[in-house]
Amino acid sequence: MAADKNFIEKILTADKRAVARALTIVENEDNGSEDILKELYKHTGRAHRIGITGPPGAGKSTLTNCLVKLMTNKGYKVGVIAVDPTSPFTGGALLGDRIRMQEIGLLENVFIRSMATRGSLGGLCKNVVEACEIMDASGKDFILIETVGVGQSELDIAQTADSTIVVLVPESGDSVQAMKAGLMEIADIFVLNKSDREGADGVASTIRNIIHLKPPAADGWIINVLKTTGSRNEGIEELFAEILRHKEHLLESGYLSEKRKNQLNKKIRDLVNSRLEVNFWNNERRKELSDKIDMILNRKNDPYTFAEEIL
Amino acid sequence: MAADKNFIEKILTADKRAVARALTIVENEDNGSEDILKELYKHTGRAHRIGITGPPGAGKSTLTNCLVKLMTNKGYKVGVIAVDPTSPFTGGALLGDRIRMQEIGLLENVFIRSMATRGSLGGLCKNVVEACEIMDASGKDFILIETVGVGQSELDIAQTADSTIVVLVPESGDSVQAMKAGLMEIADIFVLNKSDREGADGVASTIRNIIHLKPPAADGWIINVLKTTGSRNEGIEELFAEILRHKEHLLESGYLSEKRKNQLNKKIRDLVNSRLEVNFWNNERRKELSDKIDMILNRKNDPYTFAEEIL
Numbered sequence: 001m002a003a004d005k006n007f008i009e010k011i012l013t014a015d016k017r018a019v020a021r022a023l024t025i026v027e028n029e030d031n032g033s034e035d036i037l038k039e040l041y042k043h044t045g046r047a048h049r050i051g052i053t054g055p056p057g058a059g060k061s062t063l064t065n066c067l068v069k070l071m072t073n074k075g076y077k078v079g080v081i082a083v084d085p086t087s088p089f090t091g092g093a094l095l096g097d098r099i100r101m102q103e104i105g106l107l108e109n110v111f112i113r114s115m116a117t118r119g120s121l122g123g124l125c126k127n128v129v130e131a132c133e134i135m136d137a138s139g140k141d142f143i144l145i146e147t148v149g150v151g152q153s154e155l156d157i158a159q160t161a162d163s164t165i166v167v168l169v170p171e172s173g174d175s176v177q178a179m180k181a182g183l184m185e186i187a188d189i190f191v192l193n194k195s196d197r198e199g200a201d202g203v204a205s206t207i208r209n210i211i212h213l214k215p216p217a218a219d220g221w222i223i224n225v226l227k228t229t230g231s232r233n234e235g236i237e238e239l240f241a242e243i244l245r246h247k248e249h250l251l252e253s254g255y256l257s258e259k260r261k262n263q264l265n266k267k268i269r270d271l272v273n274s275r276l277e278v279n280f281w282n283n284e285r286r287k288e289l290s291d292k293i294d295m296i297l298n299r300k301n302d303p304y305t306f307a308e309e310i311l
Numbered sequence: 312m313a314a315d316k317n318f319i320e321k322i323l324t325a326d327k328r329a330v331a332r333a334l335t336i337v338e339n340e341d342n343g344s345e346d347i348l349k350e351l352y353k354h355t356g357r358a359h360r361i362g363i364t365g366p367p368g369a370g371k372s373t374l375t376n377c378l379v380k381l382m383t384n385k386g387y388k389v390g391v392i393a394v395d396p397t398s399p400f401t402g403g404a405l406l407g408d409r410i411r412m413q414e415i416g417l418l419e420n421v422f423i424r425s426m427a428t429r430g431s432l433g434g435l436c437k438n439v440v441e442a443c444e445i446m447d448a449s450g451k452d453f454i455l456i457e458t459v460g461v462g463q464s465e466l467d468i469a470q471t472a473d474s475t476i477v478v479l480v481p482e483s484g485d486s487v488q489a490m491k492a493g494l495m496e497i498a499d500i501f502v503l504n505k506s507d508r509e510g511a512d513g514v515a516s517t518i519r520n521i522i523h524l525k526p527p528a529a530d531g532w533i534i535n536v537l538k539t540t541g542s543r544n545e546g547i548e549e550l551f552a553e554i555l556r557h558k559e560h561l562l563e564s565g566y567l568s569e570k571r572k573n574q575l576n577k578k579i580r581d582l583v584n585s586r587l588e589v590n591f592w593n594n595e596r597r598k599e600l601s602d603k604i605d606m607i608l609n610r611k612n613d614p615y616t617f618a619e620e621i622l
Contacts, residue, residue: 297356
């Protein structure tokens, strides 16, 4: 049985093999997945979850790497969840920067997991929240969730993370694009990476100006723009200090518990809704849909009437 | 009553006011929304739906504009659905290029509608498919669906459109980024816009090389890379010819009906699932969740057990 006491005990003591196995079971929704999560749940809630997002090429993996090294040097235990776009076509071959991450994965207090996105086009995969729970229960102090890709994933990350870092780079008018894409709304911390490049100061002050235009956050948090150069490990101490500052702020303002409550609310609703769907679409109903879909395609029935009938 | 015969008749004859009103009712899910869609459904299925997507700044609006002008010059009736990211913060103020679109909106056979994304971070809004149905029933030959933003919206657009055009620009290493973001998987037609800029030929051939690496499509379609310069109206004839070629291909290969069947299948499932959720989360169950969420937050219960109980 997947959730036997010994196995759970091993996860709680951060046994790498047990954690890896639990993550696999949960990611694949294998038998016993839920028993594990049930057992672990009461041991969760301590880790601080940090989302790292931004456009492709902004250097998110490098920054994650730097942060993990710094955190472990300071004695913290760290989990990393890297969400890859699984392209059946690219097969992830472009993601060579993942290789560097394997190095830090060998460190004692670090656990790294790559997860595939389901839809292949960005977006957090379904079980990222559950993967966080496992890492959390295994005693990690910080969990970094890095998303490659843009769009929906940002919304998801903001709903999953306690602190969201948006990484931009000086070139390519990213600041304006970020606004268009809604990145401005989810950032707790802005990082201008590769800030040794030309135009960095200009972009940083543009972002600052935009932030000033924004109505102040409900919890009174003021967003800072930090400059880093991940490839040279520059600005990482400052970034970590800012993360701690945000963590403190969340605790002191009481906003952390509100955030967690919203996250939990969403999680439960998602959980219930996906069960409702699974329960509803049994073989019989699936057959009914597949029997009648041609009639609907041929306009002899319509989707709305069919939906009423089947419900 | 929203779906009275006169109103439906007006929509079917492309009365702009009636179409606009129907779109508003459906977008807001106002009373009668479904009656309208039910009535119109049997008049749908004729329009060819073209998704236009790509990273911000690629010139999608300009291209859409050019295509609409060309299509109407050729006597076609055209609908445009522009999906804006509604940022409560930016308020859409950056989308000045929408203004140009208002010009073509005045043309007799053109109907333009901007729709807000729900989550504000890209992604098609819920009722884009329904908006397509209204435009389709109103006799449009082509419906162009333009998404601003990247990520999830691409997946959605590929599931909604018959032909998907991915627009890239020479600069900023978009070709590689597009692969990372999964754009390569959904394109039926690639457009390299702003191709008067430096490096256009190089990028075009990079994209071609990548396409050659890709396993051939199930339906035998071979993706072309076209060069356009929207601001000078260059390459638009060729783009339209390619759209027609893809449309023909879909018809001849029988793949169109397969595609439509998949779209319909998804639509019905979404429709049923969202009702299941609405029906389930009645006041009583919402109260139960809100009563117990603090217990779960305090680890006195867990979300999985709660989900089982409430189900």
